[in-house]
Amino acid sequence: MPTNVADNLATLKPEYERLKNVHMRDMFRDDSGRFDKFSLQAGELFLDFSKNRIDEPAFAKLVDVAKAADVEALRDRMWAGEHINITEDRAVQHMALRYFGAEPIIIDGEDVSKDVAAVLAAMRTFAEAIRSGEINGSTGKKITDVVNIGIGGSDLGPAMVVRALSPYVSEVKAHFVSNVDGADIADALASLNPETTLFIVASKTFTTDETMTNANTAKTWLQNALGEAAVSDHFAALSTNLDACAAFGIKSDRIFGFWDWVGGRYSVWSAIGLPVMLAIGADNFEAFLRGAEEMDQHFLSAPIDQNMPFILALLGAWYRNIFDYSTHAVLPYDQRLGRFAAYLQQQDMESNGKQIQRSGEKVDWETGPIVWGEPGTNGQHAFYQLIHQGTGVIPVDFLVAANAHEDLPLHHEKLVANCFAQSEALMLGKNEAEVRTELQAAGKTETEIADLLPHKLFPGNRPSNTILYKKLDPKTLGSLIALYEHKVFVQGAIWNVNSYDQWGVELGKQLAKALLPKVTGEEDADSHDSSTQGLVKAFHALR
Ligand code: F6P
Numbered sequence: 148m149p150t151n152v153a154d155n156l157a158t159l160k161p162e163y164e165r166l167k168n169v170h171m172r173d174m175f176r177d178d179s180g181r182f183d184k185f186s187l188q189a190g191e192l193f194l195d196f197s198k199n200r201i202d203e204p205a206f207a208k209l210v211d212v213a214k215a216a217d218v219e220a221l222r223d224r225m226w227a228g229e230h231i232n233i234t235e236d237r238a239v240q241h242m243a244l245r246y247f248g249a250e251p252i253i254i255d256g257e258d259v260s261k262d263v264a265a266v267l268a269a270m271r272t273f274a275e276a277i278r279s280g281e282i283n284g285s286t287g288k289k290i291t292d293v294v295n296i297g298i299g300g301s302d303l304g305p306a307m308v309v310r311a312l313s314p315y316v317s318e319v320k321a322h323f324v325s326n327v328d329g330a331d332i333a334d335a336l337a338s339l340n341p342e343t344t345l346f347i348v349a350s351k352t353f354t355t356d357e358t359m360t361n362a363n364t365a366k367t368w369l370q371n372a373l374g375e376a377a378v379s380d381h382f383a384a385l386s387t388n389l390d391a392c393a394a395f396g397i398k399s400d401r402i403f404g405f406w407d408w409v410g411g412r413y414s415v416w417s418a419i420g421l422p423v424m425l426a427i428g429a430d431n432f433e434a435f436l437r438g439a440e441e442m443d444q445h446f447l448s449a450p451i452d453q454n455m456p457f458i459l460a461l462l463g464a465w466y467r468n469i470f471d472y473s474t475h476a477v478l479p480y481d482q483r484l485g486r487f488a489a490y491l492q493q494q495d496m497e498s499n500g501k502q503i504q505r506s507g508e509k510v511d512w513e514t515g516p517i518v519w520g521e522p523g524t525n526g527q528h529a530f531y532q533l534i535h536q537g538t539g540v541i542p543v544d545f546l547v548a549a550n551a552h553e554d555l556p557l558h559h560e561k562l563v564a565n566c567f568a569q570s571e572a573l574m575l576g577k578n579e580a581e582v583r584t585e586l587q588a589a590g591k592t593e594t595e596i597a598d599l600l601p602h603k604l605f606p607g608n609r610p611s612n613t614i615l616y617k618k619l620d621p622k623t624l625g626s627l628i629a630l631y632e633h634k635v636f637v638q639g640a641i642w643n644v645n646s647y648d649q650w651g652v653e654l655g656k657q658l659a660k661a662l663l664p665k666v667t668g669e670e671d672a673d674s675h676d677s678s679t680q681g682l683v684k685a686f687h688a689l690r
Contacts, residue, residue, distance in 0.1 A: 150215040152504070152643050153511050156468045159212065162205040163469045170608045171198060171574045178202075189455040190441040191623040192630060195613045198574040199462055199542075200470070209461040210452045218640040219451070225636070226447060228254040232410070232647035233505060239647050241413035241632070242443045244405075245436040245625070254408055262406075270403055270421050271429040273383070277345065278318040278428060285377035288342045291319060294335055295422040296361045297349030298325040300411025301385070303493050304628075305349070305422045307486040308415060308435070311624050314483075314552040315427040323422075324365075327357040332364050341372035341381070348384045349419055351411050353391035356656070362395065385418040410647050412493045413632060431621045438625025446633045456633030459544075459612065463634065464641050466542045466610065467516050476534065477520040480547040480566035481619055487546070488520035491631055498635045500651065501644035514642045524565045535572065535605055543611040545570055546627070550618045566613070576607015 175181055175197075185197035185206070201209070213219075225231050228238045243252040243263055251258035276282040280289040295305055306323040309316065322339075324332045346369070348362045369381050383401040384392035387409075392402040403418035415423070416436060424432040442456075451457045466472040477488045499515030521529070523545070534541050547566045551559040582603045586596045614630075616623045639646030665672040665683050672683040 152216070152641070155212055155215045155641075156464070156512055158215075159205075159208055159465065159469050162208050166200055166202065166205060169200075169202075170576075171200060171610075172576070172607060174202060175574070187453055187455060187458070189445045189449070189626075189630075191438060191616050191626045192442075192455065193615045194455050194458065195615070196458055196462060198570055199465075199610045199612070200608065201462070201465070205465075206452070209465055210457075212464070212641060213451050213457055213461060213637065216641045216643075218457070218637050221640045222447070222636065228252065228408075231645075233645055234648045234650070235407075237647070238408040239410065239413075240408040241410065241416055242440075244409065244416035245439040245443065245629075247437065247440055254406075259406070259408075266403055266405065266418055269400075270418060270424055273401070273403075274421065274424040274429055274432075277425055283380075284342050284344070285373055285380040286342045290345045291343040292322060292339055293319055293345045293347055293422055293425050294322045294324055294339070294365065295347045295349055296324050296332075296358055296365060297347075297385075297419070298355060298357045299493060299497075300414050301349040301351060301355075301358065301419055303486070303490045304412070304415030305420060307484075307490040308420070308423045308624060308628075309426050310486055311481075311483045311619060312423075312427050312431070312435075312621055315431045315621060317426075317428065319425045321422045321426040324361050325357065327360050329364070332361050336365070336368055341369050341377075344369075344381060345425075346382050347422055348382065348392070348395065348397070349386070349422075350384075351387050351405070351409075351414065351419075353384070353386045353388035353395070356660075366396075383421070385421055411649075412497055415628070427621065435621040435625040438622035438627075439629035440625075441622070442626040442629035442633070446629070456630055457637050459630070459634040460637030460641070462610070462612065463516065463542070463638055466540075467513050470540070471513070472516070472540050472542055473513070474517040474519060474539075474541050476541050476543045477518060478523050478526055478543055478545050478569075479520070480523040480545060480562050482522050483619060484546060485522050488518065490628075491518050491520075494631060495635050497649045497652070498646035499639050499642065499644060501639075501642075501646075504643045505645050506643070510642065510644065512642065514644055515638070523569065524562065527565065527569065531569070534609070540609055543570075543573065543609075545611055545613045546616075547613065548616055548619050548623075552618070570611045570613055572605065572607075573609040573611050574607060576605035576609075577603070578607075579604065 182195065182197045186195045221231060225239050226242060228240055230236050230238055232239050238254045240252065240254055243259055246252060252260045277290050283289055295302065302323055302325040309321045322335050324335045346365045348358065350358045366378060369378060378396055379398045382397050384395065384397040385403050386392050387405055387407055389402055389404055393399065403421055405414065405417035409417050416439060420432060446454060446456050463475060477491055479487050495518045496515055501514055502510050504510055545566050547563055579600065582600050583596060586599060635646055664670040666686065668687065672680045
């Protein structure tokens with residue numbers, strides 16, 4: 148039985164008291180082996196976590212927290228196909244989608260590996276036929292563009308991955324439409340030719356309003372250009388709701404299914420990955436899956452103190468629960484990971500943005516942090532001021548490749564130097580003596596020094612992890628995403644929340660449905676609060 152969460156987290160308090168006034172620059176000065184102690188390799192990924200506010204005893208206590216929470220037991224139950232998503236009574240088995248081993252994957256008494264392999268094979272056949280021009284549009288022209296219509300997990304994963312792997316894109320260009328804001332689909336369609344465009348309607352439920360609205364608009368656009376009969380040649384669907392796909396008019400051999408044990412935000416590995424496969428080809432997609440599998444095997448087998456997802460999760464909990472830091476920044480020094488933070492926002496915040504325990508009781512501790520970020524170096528010229536000198540502390544993950552895809556002299560070296568410099572600056576800071584020396588060297592008078600000095604101080608002691616990899620290729624990206632998925636799992640287990648439901652998104656959907664007739668003017672808004680009534684009135688006045 149896991150220990151009570153609050154008691155478990157409280158075991159970290161004495162470590163915090165011991166370390167709260169210790170500066171990391173002193174820890175580095177006093178221990179030349181710190182980097183070796185607090186870094187590790189897992190498959191494609193190298194993690195330096197030495198710039199964190201821990202020492203060996205504190206790290207050992209963090210590991211104890213995971214042990215006391217029985218995280219490994221929950222992990223094994225997940226892998227065994229148990230219904231750990233208790234509020235939806237479902238298994239959580241996205242790892243099955245990227246498992247190439249020989250063991251059966253049992254869910255509800257059935258080995259699902261054959262079904263997984265069958266869908267993957269069907270995706271491969273279809274994707275390669277589109278890419279080679281074997282399957283064409285209704286007028287015989289080659290498909291050059293695919294438009295994925297989906298939202299949340301049916302958009303963020305594939306959109307992020309296609310962007311991250313743009314050097315591998317060939318034959319087919321992938322576009323992504325998600326927002327119900329008509330601007331999204333209008334802008335996407337503006338540059339497209341219906342004859343050479345394939346729409347993929349991606350929706351686990353096939354009921355999501357934004358997606359169905361966009362899908363119907365796309366259908367009308369295509370019908371208007373090529374006639375009703377052309378629709379079936381220009382649409383495919385990815386869903387667990389196969390009947391609804393057929394009802395929409397999609398041919399059965401273009402419907403790619405998945406299962407209720409794949410959460411939306413964990414679905415990029417499933418049929419939802421079809422736009423990725425179309426863009427980068429089936430072999431690259433398989434390498435992406437294999438990268439995730441490699442991280443899965445590490446997560447399933449490495450001891451906690453050498454387990455990368457566990458380590459990131461425990462450090463996150465250390466800052467969230469003990470230091471009370473409420474946000475976590477993910478800063479890729481990798482331009483093509485421009486949507487990685489947005490992707491992680493759903494993965495992490497929809498999973499662990501919870502206040503009710505698995506038991507149904509309210510939590511009495513903080514849970515998921517706000518996750519955010521932008522690629523470096525752009526962020527440096529925007530919000531890093533606050534990261535270095537703001538009143539709050541923001542733990543950071545830096546992500547960086549050793550090699551670029553481009554051969555452009557010094558670009559990559561400069562990028563890497565900036566990345567490493569930022570983690571160094573956050574850790575070291577700049578103290579009074581250093582600022583004074585600098586100002587004296589710049590010829591400032593004593594009065595000028597006294598005025599400027601406080602503004603130029605950097606507190607330092609600000610934590611960061613650095614994840615370094617050889618190159619952002621499909622396999623590495625697969626590992627990276629799986630790393631964060633498992634980190635989120637471990638944190639959810641420590642906080643005792645169900646990371647696999649998302650009831651918090653429902654209320655807004657319900658109210659939007661109720662408000663639509665008031666916004667269209669079919670009904671009055673009198674039953675609503677005065678602000679909502681006022682907004683509806685003001686909206687009509689502006690029309
Ligand atoms: O509203 C949230 C959500 O349910 C996400 O969890 C999901 O990824 C997204 O909507 C899209 O759902 P669907 O794939 O069923 O259209």
